[in-house]
Amino acid sequence: MSEAKITYVNGLQFVGEAASGHAIVMDGDAGVGGRNTGLRPMELLLIGIGGCSGMDVASILNKKKQDLKGLEINVKGQKAENYPKKFTDIDIEFIVRGKNVSDDAVKRAVELSMKKYCSVKATLEGSAKITWSWKIIEE
Secondary structure: OEEEEEEEEEOOOEEEEEOOOOOOEEEHHHHHHOOOOOEEEHHHHHHHHHHHHHHHHHHHHOOOOOOOEEEEEEEEEEEOOOOOOOEEEEEEEEEEEEEEEOHHHHHHHHHHHHHHOOOHHHHOOOOOOEEEEEEEEEE
16 A cells, blocks of 8 residues: 655645655645645646656666666646646657667557556546657667
């Protein structure tokens, strides 16, 4: 079981701490009563899916002996206009940097993450339309 503890600080600021002992500050912007001292919870959701899938892709490419020099994951979320303003669409772009990295290896790694391994993506499935793409930059 995963666990987290979220503690109120003041205004709209909270500190979230995971069972691993790592913590993060969350806050709202000044326009809604926050002080803009931390990430928004919805931003954390996008970071979560990007980090989850990125770990999968990096692990798979390394196992496939690809010369991975860098990996960036750009995640964009489109929110509904009405409350609860959930994400309706999430687009994930994987930018793989390396030397002689195989397009087939990247395609397979991304598909495995998106269709089998990424638990954050699996959790969000059915709630938002999730699309993905990749590109390789030769270094």
